[in-house]
Amino acid sequence: MRINTLAFPHRTISWVKNCCVVVALLFTTISIHAQNVTILPSGITPLPIGYYPRLTYDAILALPSPEIGDLAVDLTFRCLRFYTGNRWARLINDDDLNLPAITAWAEGGNEADYGHQIAVDPNGFIYVCGRFRGVAAFENTILTSSGGDDLFIAKYNRAGALQWAKRAGGTGDDRANGIAVDASGNPYITGSFFMAADFSDTDNVTSAGLYDIFLAKYTTHGALQWVRSAGGTGYDIGNSIGLDASGNAYLTGSVFYNATFGDTTITSAGNADIFLAKYNSIGEKQWVRQAGSTMDDVGNAIAVDGSGNVYATGYFQGTASFGGTFVSATGSDIFICKYTTDGIFDWVRKAGGSLTDNGNGITVSSGGEVYVTGDFSGTATIGTASLVSAGGFDIFVAKYNLNGDFSWAQRAGGSGGDGGMGIVRDLNGNVFVTGYFINTATFGDTKITSLGNIDVFVAKYNIDGVLEWVQKAGTSAAEMSTGMTIDTHNNIYITGYFSGTATFGNTTISSAGSLDAFIARIKE
Structure with a gap:
């Protein structure tokens, strides 16, 4: 901690000693990085932590007309926050440097929920x-x-x-x-x-x-x-739903044999096939599309950009047709596809290797930058990247542009079974991923260890795919994170x-x- 400004016009030695005692007490209360302290006859700026309002996080967000530099104690996430001019940022303490704050609640009964x-x-x-x-x-x-x-x-x-x-x-x-x-x-x-x-x-x-x-x-x-x-x-x-600005709903999942959507019937090429469907805000079917092979193919996740273009991911086997474009899997491979708001096929990309690979989560920016997560085993080719799992299934995170051109891919995991299940993006292009890991998993240079069998993780990557942090949660038993979203205040749920x-x-x-x-x- 630094003291950048000291002003003592016409002070007595006693007064200076008292100020030093107050500053020392403040230092022992909380260690704050990049914080200025000014001592004047009228008082100390900032105030000792006990003088700041102590509020829940939501009450802090509701404070009227905050000014840049205002401070408040966050009782929800147990931290000190300051107002930057557009958001209440969290001051980082030595005990939790570079890690986010987490709170949680549970719902359910005496069976499985x-x-x-x-x-x-x-x-x-x-x-x-x-x-x-x-x-x-x-x-x-x-x-x-x-x-x-x-x-x-x-x-x-x-x-x-x-x-x-x-x-x-x-x-x-x-x-x-x-x-x-x-x-x-x-x-x-x-x-x-x-x-x-x-x-x-x-x-x-x-x-x-x-x-x-x-x-x-x-x-x-x-x-x-x-x-x-x-x-x-x-x-x-x-399996998944996305909405556009007009309230049109877009679905993906799988169908087996013949399936009727309104007045349209589609037929799978073999076993399960991928479907994409659009309904308007009053529940009227607009269009439905089918994709797949003679084997099993499933759509797991869907996302919609600012123009109503639709992106989906999942897995396919064999040789699958997407709007007349054929792609072939060497095992069970990942697909990422794009259709226009009118259901016209645009492009499809495949990723994976000779073993089992799945696309489980997808998000897209308003301009069409696509981010995908899931799991892979063995060696998987994603764009120009070759990822190698540490054993069993590993997590992948990948980025494509609106034309389906590959940008980057990262892997994470350990010798157990690990997978990415949900992914979101903030307005600055940072990517947040959630899923599960077993025992010990490596994210970049960071290792995390589960409390028991399967634990939850949340990780942040910057716009270039560089890991910012990873956080874990769980029990000595098993738990799984399956869904993720983000709000306008960068709260991740x-x-x-x-x-x-x-x-x-x-x-x-x-x-x-x-x-x-x-x-x-x-x-x-």
Whole structure:
């Protein structure tokens, strides 16, 4: 810590000694980097830490008319923040240099409950979807499944207080896999249901065979607006959803044999095939596209840019057709594809090696820069990069431009099984990735070790793909992070599931049953 300005006109020696005592006490209270201290007859600037307002993080964000240099104690993330002119930045202490702050909460019951995906609206409200079994408690809201797994959707404010929670489903296993929120705070979810599922007292869907795809839209207050189904006699599933500025919804997942979307039926080339579909804001199908080979092909994640162009990733086997363009896999390979807002095929890229590789998460900037994460085994070629796993599955992160040209790729992991599941980008081009790792994993020059079997990680890479930091969370049992989002204040939210007692930064949460859903907030 440096003292840059000392002004003592007409002081007495006693007064100087007292000031030195105060400064010494301040130094022992907190170690702050790049902080100026000025001592004048009127007092010390900045004030000792005990004089700053002590508020929750959300209360700090709500402070009226802050000025550059204002300081506040953040009770949520247990740190000191200063106002830079456009955001409340976190002062870094010696104990946690270069690491973000994390807080978390859990929801669930005495059986197995999973958070699958997460989204945030323009006002900072958080929406989570997943599945639960039996009876699950969302604060004071109790949800009961109709049999097997039912799906849930829940809304929270930034402080983690529940606003509402809803369930849907039937006597079979039903799950919500993807969620997105429009500019008015209306959430859309997609997933799969078995045979029949009720979404309200008057709205239900029936499958054409076994598992079918659903798309549902709710109001910001949790009332169902509409629900649509699609599929055929096989196993059809919606895995991911993205929205454009007009509230059009774009889905990806997989279909088996024949699947009907509105008045359009598509037929898989063999087993499971990839689908992409567009619906407008009132649930009318606009178009549907199919891609794949005679083997198994699945769309895992989708994203939409500022012009409504659609990007998807997943995996394919054999020789697969994307809009008449053929790509061949040497094992199970990753695909990244782009379609226009009208469903016209633009390009497809493949990545991977001779073993099993998966694209699990995708995000895109408003201008069309594409970022992908997932897992690979053995040696994988991604663009011009050759990545080699340390053993089992490793994590990859890759960037492409809007034309599909390769920019960079990075790997992370260890000798166990590791995977990237979710990815987001901030306005400065920094990339945040979440997923899971086993035992010890290396990210750049940083090694992290799990508390037990499988733990959660969150990592930050800069615009050039250089690791900035990595943080872990977990228990001595197993946990998984499956979804990720970011808000306009650079709060990063993740969801997934955990067992036992888990540590997320300074927060400890405990599951009520074998597995519970968690939501965690990460703030730099």
